[in-house]
Each structure stands twice: as structure tokens, then as C-alpha cells.
Amino acid sequence: MNAADKTDAMVLLHDVGHAFHANQRGHDGADMLFHGLTRRLDAGHVYALIGPSGSGKSTLLSIIAGWIAPLEGSVERVHCEQLHWVQQNPHGVAHRSALDHVALPFIARGERREAANRHALGLLAAFGLGSLAMRRFCDLSGGEAQRLMLARGVATSPQLLLVDEPTAQLDRHTAREVNDHLHALSRSGVIVVIATHDPDTRDACTDVIDLRDYQ
Numbered sequence: 728m729n730a731a732d733k734t735d736a737m738v739l740l741h742d743v744g745h746a747f748h749a750n751q752r753g754h755d756g757a758d759m760l761f762h763g764l765t766r767r768l769d770a771g772h773v774y775a776l777i778g779p780s781g782s783g784k785s786t787l788l789s790i791i792a793g794w795i796a797p798l799e800g801s802v803e804r805v806h807c808e809q810l811h812w813v814q815q816n817p818h819g820v821a822h823r824s825a826l827d828h829v830a831l832p833f834i835a836r837g838e839r840r841e842a843a844n845r846h847a848l849g850l851l852a853a854f855g856l857g858s859l860a861m862r863r864f865c866d867l868s869g870g871e872a873q874r875l876m877l878a879r880g881v882a883t884s885p886q887l888l889l890v891d892e893p894t895a896q897l898d899r900h901t902a903r904e905v906n907d908h909l910h911a912l913s914r915s916g917v918i919v920v921i922a923t924h925d926p927d928t929r930d931a932c933t934d935v936i937d938l939r940d941y942q
């Protein structure tokens with residue numbers, strides 16, 4: 728997928744607020760995790776979702792995904808039929824190649840193996856994994872495996888890609904390898920939201936949502 732495939736998908740957050748516990752409610756939002764969050768999320772943008780630990784980043788990802796109903800406000804997902812969530816810890820099939828991991832979503836959508844491999848190789852290259860296409864998942868480094876998960880996420884052709892702390896488990900050098908390739912996400916034409924503590928990840932994104940602005 729590239730910018731030419733950009734969709735008119737969007738997510739509209741209307742005055743969204745959330746609290747899990749009764750004692751977080753009822754003080755005009757003062758004790759909410761966050762409140763009053765109104766934003767429009769557009770395709771082709773990569774949003775860094777930042778804020779201190781416990782401020783509600785993962786919670787907001789789940790609200791955007793529709794897995795948690797916000798206590799206040801509402802979320803409109805327009806043309807967002809397909810979403811993909813990239814977890815903190817890369818999960819793959821140990822003895823399958825990197826290429827297999829990214830080609831499979833194309834094959835599942837009905838592409839023949841040759842076309843699926845061609846599309847998968849394009850995505851692997853975009854995430855700096857072109858030379859590792861035939862390497863088994865179990866032989867990839869942590870940073871390579873995380874980039875593979877991002878490439879596979881794009882391969883599933885979602886309108887909405889949610890990424891939870893992609894560099895949290897990585898050392899600085901490996902984290903930089905991941906951050907250096909995040910621009911490939913903005914070219915994917917997908918709405919991407921990345922919860923992160925990493926200032927380099929934040930800087931690699933096109934937009935920032937800082938939960939401190941909604942406390």
C-alpha cells in the first residue's frame with residue numbers, strides 16, 4: 728500500500744473521557760484518567776500517543792479500537808472496517824521466514840503466491856528488512872522482529888493500525904532501527920496510532936496526542 732491508496736477512513740473523538748474506578752469519577756473530570764479529548768484522526772498520519780505511565784495511553788488505544796466504551800463522549804470510526812493491533816512483544820511462527828509472515832495476509836486475501844511475495848518484499852524493503860526476507864522468525868533480532876510486525880500490520884491492509892510501545896523492550900540502538908523506519912507507516916495510507924514513552928518514536932511520528940493536555 729502507498730500514499731496513492733490512501734483511504735477516506737477517519738476516527739472522530741468527541742469529548743472523550745475515561746475512568747475505571749468510581750473514585751475517579753464525578754469531580755468535573757478532575758479525577759478522570761483523561762477527559763475532553765476531541766480530535767480527528769486521518770489516514771496517512773502517524774499519531775504518537777504520549778503521556779506519563781498510567782495516564783491512559785493503552786486505555787485510549789482500546790477506546791479507539793472500540794474494545795472499551797468511553798465513560799464520557801463518543802468515538803466515530805468512519806470507513807474503519809479493518810483494524811490491526813501491533814503488540815509490544817513480537818509474535819511470529821519460529822521457523823517461518825520473514826517473507827512468509829508478510830506474504831500470508833496477501834494470500835489470505837486471495838493473491839497468488841508470486842504476487843503476494845512481490846507485495847511482501849516491497850513492504851519488507853520499506854521496513855529495512857529486504858535482505859532478511861528468507862531469515863526464519865526465530866533468527867531475527869528484537870528490532871528486526873518488531874519491524875516485521877509493523878510490515879505485517881500494514882500487509883493486513885487495515886484502515887486503522889494501533890501500535891503499543893514498539894520500542895519498549897528494545898535497547899537504544901535497536902529502538903533507533905525501528906524509529907528510523909516508522910516513516911514507512913505514514914506512506915501506508917493507514918491511520919496509525921502509536922502509544923509510546925520514547926521521544927525518538929514521538930519525533931518520528933507526524934502528529935502528537937499528549938494525554939497531559941486532557942488531564
Ligand SMILES: Nc1ncnc2c1ncn2[C@@H]1O[C@H](COP(=O)(O)OP(=O)(O)OP(=O)(O)O)[C@@H](O)[C@H]1O
Pocket residue numbers: 747748760778779780781782783784785786787922
Ligand atoms: N481494566 C481495567 N480496570 C481497572 N483499571 C484499569 C484497567 N485497565 C487499566 N487500568 C488502570 O488505568 C490506568 C491507565 O492504564 P493504561 O495502561 O491505559 O496507562 P498507560 O498510560 O498505557 O500506562 P503505561 O505507560 O505504564 O503502559 C492505570 O492506573 C491502570 O491501572
